[in-house]
Structure formats: C-alpha cells, structure tokens
Amino acid sequence: MDDVSGDRPIGVPGFSDHEMARRRREVRAAIDAQGLDGILVFGHSAGRRHSQADVYYLAGVAPFQDSYMLVTRGGDVVLWIMYPNHFASARATAVVDDVRRVEEGPAEPIAHEIKARGLKKIGLVGDAFHRRLDAIRAELPHVLWSDATGAYRRLRSCKSDEEIAFQKRAAIGCDAAMRAIGDAIKPGVEERDLLVLSEEVAWNTGCEPHFLYLNSTPMATSTSCVPNQHVGRRKLCMGDVINTELTISYGLYSAQILRPFFLGEPTSDYQRLYAVTKDVHDRVAALIRPGVDMKELHEASGIIESAGYTSVDDTLHGFAVDILPPFMRSRGFAPPAPYVIERNMTLVLQPNPTTHDELKGMQLGQTGLVTETGYQSMHALPSEVRQCG
Numbered sequence: 001m002d003d004v005s006g007d008r009p010i011g012v013p014g015f016s017d018h019e020m021a022r023r024r025r026e027v028r029a030a031i032d033a034q035g036l037d038g039i040l041v042f043g044h045s046a047g048r049r050h051s052q053a054d055v056y057y058l059a060g061v062a063p064f065q066d067s068y069m070l071v072t073r074g075g076d077v078v079l080w081i082m083y084p085n086h087f088a089s090a091r092a093t094a095v096v097d098d099v100r101r102v103e104e105g106p107a108e109p110i111a112h113e114i115k116a117r118g119l120k121k122i123g124l125v126g127d128a129f130h131r132r133l134d135a136i137r138a139e140l141p142h143v144l145w146s147d148a149t150g151a152y153r154r155l156r157s158c159k160s161d162e163e164i165a166f167q168k169r170a171a172i173g174c175d176a177a178m179r180a181i182g183d184a185i186k187p188g189v190e191e192r193d194l195l196v197l198s199e200e201v202a203w204n205t206g207c208e209p210h211f212l213y214l215n216s217t218p219m220a221t222s223t224s225c226v227p228n229q230h231v232g233r234r235k236l237c238m239g240d241v242i243n244t245e246l247t248i249s250y251g252l253y254s255a256q257i258l259r260p261f262f263l264g265e266p267t268s269d270y271q272r273l274y275a276v277t278k279d280v281h282d283r284v285a286a287l288i289r290p291g292v293d294m295k296e297l298h299e300a301s302g303i304i305e306s307a308g309y310t311s312v313d314d315t316l317h318g319f320a321v322d323i324l325p326p327f328m329r330s331r332g333f334a335p336p337a338p339y340v341i342e343r344n345m346t347l348v349l350q351p352n353p354t355t356h357d358e359l360k361g362m363q364l365g366q367t368g369l370v371t372e373t374g375y376q377s378m379h380a381l382p383s384e385v386r387q388c389g
Contacts, residue, residue, distance in 0.1 A: 009092055013251030014060060019162045020095055023058055023155075024075055030151050031073050037119040038072040039148050040110070040136075042126035048210055050252065053321035054126045054149075055079070057156055060095035062252055062321075066129060068106050070113060078113060080106055106132060111139030123148025150325075157324045158344045164369060166253035167320070167346055171367060171378040173207030173248040174257040178381055181246075185261055185388040187238050191216055194244075195231045202248045210247040210254055216240045219267040225354035225361025226312050227258070238264045238389055243363050245350075252321045256348050257379055258365040262387045269360060273353055274385050276307045277362045280330075280351040281383060284316065285368070288375035290343040294326050294336040301351065302331030309353040312361070319348045319367055345370045346378070 031039055043055035044066040052062035055069050058077060065082040067090075077096045081087045087101035102109060114122065121144045124133075137145065159167070177198040184197055195212045202209040213227035216234055219241045227245040236242070242261040247254050266274065280303045287300055301315045311330045318324030326339040330351070341347075346369055354361030364383060368375045377383065 012093055015162050019160055020060065022160065026155050027058060027071060028073065028075050030155060034123060034148060034151065035121065036073065036123045036148065037121045038070055039123040039125050041069040041071065042128040043067045050210065050322045054152060056252055056321060061090050061093040063090050068110055072117065080109060082106065105135060107135035107139050110136055114140055114143065120144060125149050125152045153324055156320060157318050158342050159320065159346055163253060163320065164344065166251050167255050167367065168378055169250040170207055170248050170253055171255035173202050173205040173250065174246055174255045175380050176205050177201040177248060178246055178257050178259055181244065182261060182386050182388060185236060185242060185263060187236055189236050191231045191234050198246060208249045210249050213245040214242065216242045219270045222360040225358045226352055226363060236263055241270055245363065254319060254321060255367045255378055256319060257381065258350050258363045259381065260362045260364060260385045262385060263389045273360060273362045276303060276309060276353045277351055277364045278384065279303055281349060281364050285349055285375045288341060288347065288370060290341060290370060290372065292341045294328055294339045298328055298331055298335050304330045304351065304353045305332040307353065310356050311352045312354055312358060313350065313352040313363065315351050316347055316349050319346050341370055343370055343372060
C-alpha cells in the first residue's frame with residue numbers, strides 16, 4: 001500500500017515501479033495495435049483534479065491546471081505543465097523524467113516536439129479544451145489525428161492488485177464517513193453539517209474527500225428524488241428522507257457509496273420506493289460476473305419501469321479515479337453499448353427509482369469488485385436503508 005514510485009513528497013501515495021512499468025507496456029501495445037506513432041493525452045483540474053485521470057495513469061501526477069502528455073510508440077513520455085509556479089510540485093511528484101513547464105500556450109512547444117520526433121499519426125486521449133486543441137492542430141497540418149480515448153480508458157477499466165488496494169483503502173474512508181453521517185442525522189442538523197463531517201472523517205482516515213451529494217425532503221410532501229450537488233443549509237426534520245452519494249479517494253483512486261436514510265417511520269410511498277430500489281440492486285448485483293453482457297444487466301434493471309417508476313441517474317458505471325466504461329441507465333432508456341464485463345473491473349451499482357414527476361426517489365449502491373464468482377462490494381456497510389431517530 002505504501003510502496004511508491006520515485007522520490008515523491010511525503011504523504012503522497014504512489015504505485016510501485018512494477019505497476020507503472022505494466023501500464024507503460026500496455027499503453028505502448030495499444031498504440032502499436034492502432035497503428036499510431038503516439039498519443040497526446042489531455043487532463044484538467046475539474047472534479048478536484050479527477051479529470052486528470054488519463055494523465056495521472058502514466059505520469060503519477062494530477063496537476064491543478066490543464067496538462068498535456070505525449071506518449072510515443074517507443075515509450076518516451078513528455079509531460080507539459082501549465083502555470084510556471086505549478087512546475088516544481090508536478091516535477092517532484094511525477095514518475096516520468098521529462099516534465100516541462102509551459103510559459104505561454106501549449107501549442108508551440110507540443111507541435112515542436114511532435115515535428116522533431118517525426119510523428120505523423122497521433123491519437124488523442126481525453127476531453128480537450130477546443131481552443132487549445134485547435135491551436136495545436138493548426139501548428140501540425142500534416143499530422144493525421146484520431147480519437148484514442150476509448151481504447152485508453154478500456155485499459156484503465158480492469159484494475160491491477162495495487163489499484164484495487166487503493167480503492168479498498170478509499171472504501172474504508174467511505175464507510176467511516178457514511179457511518180458518521182448516519183450517527184449524526186437527527187432533527188435540527190443542517191445538511192451542510194453532514195458535508196463538513198464527511199470531509200473531516202475522510203482526512204482522519206488517511207484519505208481525501210472528493211464530494212458528498214445529498215438531498216433531504218419531507219417524505220409526506222417530497223420535492224426531490226436524487227442527491228443534490230449543492231448541499232444547503234436546510235435543517236433536517238422528523239419525517240425526512242435523506243439520499244446521499246459519497247465519494248472518497250486514496251491516491252486519487254476513489255470509492256463511492258450511496259445510502260438512503262429515513263428520519264422516522266417511512267411513508268407507504270417511500271416504503272414501496274425502497275422495496276423496488278433494493279430489489280433492483282440485489283438482482284443486478286447477482287447477475288454481475290465475468291463474461292456477462294451489459295444487455296443482460298440492462299434487462300434486469302427494468303424492474304424500475306415495471307413498477308411504474310423512471311430514473312434520473314445511471315444504474316451502473318465503471319469507476320476508479322474517474323467514471324469509466326461501462327455505463328448503463330435503466331431499461332426505460334437506450335440500451336448500453338455492447339460491452340462484456342471482465343474480472344477486476346470496479347463498478348458502481350446505484351439504482352435510482354424515481355416518480356415521473358421527479359418529486360420522489362431513492363438511491364442505493366456502492367463500488368464493487370468483479371471477481372471470478374461475481375460482484376463483491378468493497379464496503380463493510382450493508383446495502384440497505386438506515387432508519388434514524
């Protein structure tokens with residue numbers, strides 16, 4: 001767990017040299033399989049730097065501004081850091097040798113490097129800012145560009161033992177924070193108090209907070225159906241339902257847990273909503289195993305629509321530093337792209353039955369590991385609602 005690559009700053013988790021070498025080999029093989037001379041990888045700081053996931057995978061650093069990484073078929077890696085004052089920290093943390101600062105825009109230095117190396121076919125990875133990308137392409141009119149994001153992220157979807165260990169460490173932080181949230185739920189407590197508490201627990205467990213989404217609403221006069229991104233100052237009351245979505249990270253690798261709470265006795269409407277939520281969760285979880293096609297899971301999720309509900313969130317998605325394939329809504333939405341589940345994928349299962357007016361809803365789920373025998377939750381907390389008060 002504490003093995004690191006290179007001389008990293010104290011307290012910054014890292015991976016072994018063996019793990020980083022494995023990643024480089026697999027990326028080089030993917031570049032070769034696509035007939036490319038190299039890939040240009042983009043990252044930016046959104047989501048507390050989790051949008052740097054593609055860069056972080058090979059460079060071992062997630063900069064606080066946009067960054068650019070060139071990986072050649074021969075295995076050379078060049079990392080460009082925006083903002084000169086961010087360079088020293090990035091260089092100290094990165095596990096690649098060639099880290100460069102960008103004084104102005106990135107187009108000129110990146111184009112110069114690609115020209116100097118004679119690269120003609122470049123795959124693009126990540127969600128680039130269009131003005132930056134347009135400027136790079138304008139400098140390189142003879143380069144043939146293609147999108148290599150899907151193939152790159154497919155590599156990241158199946159986790160190594162070290163990556164799984166990081167996510168299990170994050171799951172411990174999630175469990176501790178969610179347990180503390182449940183213990184703190186009582187009338188008069190503000191939603192924001194629960195957010196502050198979750199972040200404090202995350203740090204105290206040796207992890208890092210990513211986000212807590214949360215909604216609270218009276219069950220009898222419900223006005224929301226899914227955890228909100230903006231946690232407010234509303235005070236909890238007896239008769240509330242509280243939905244939570246909590247993500248905590250270790251070394252940027254994340255675990256996510258979604259748990260609902262009843263503050264007092266549930267109404268009949270919410271008893272039924274929870275019964276459907278739990279049924280979908282358990283049935284889909286029982287089907288997840290290596291070799292299963294996403295179509296089968298999509299069909300099973302139709303319990304939501306059969307019960308007269310819809311949903312507003314994914315039922316299932318891959319996870320690590322960021323959201324990864326595969327993705328799936330419930331059966332009332334378009335079927336997922338063809339995709340076969342593989343061993344060592346980590347998936348967030350999170351069914352969210354809601355009424356069609358989106359005034360009532362519940363969500364239940366967590367990160368799980370796909371093992372030879374099926375879906376194994378990475379969390380100690382049971383997959384169920386908790387009644388408080």
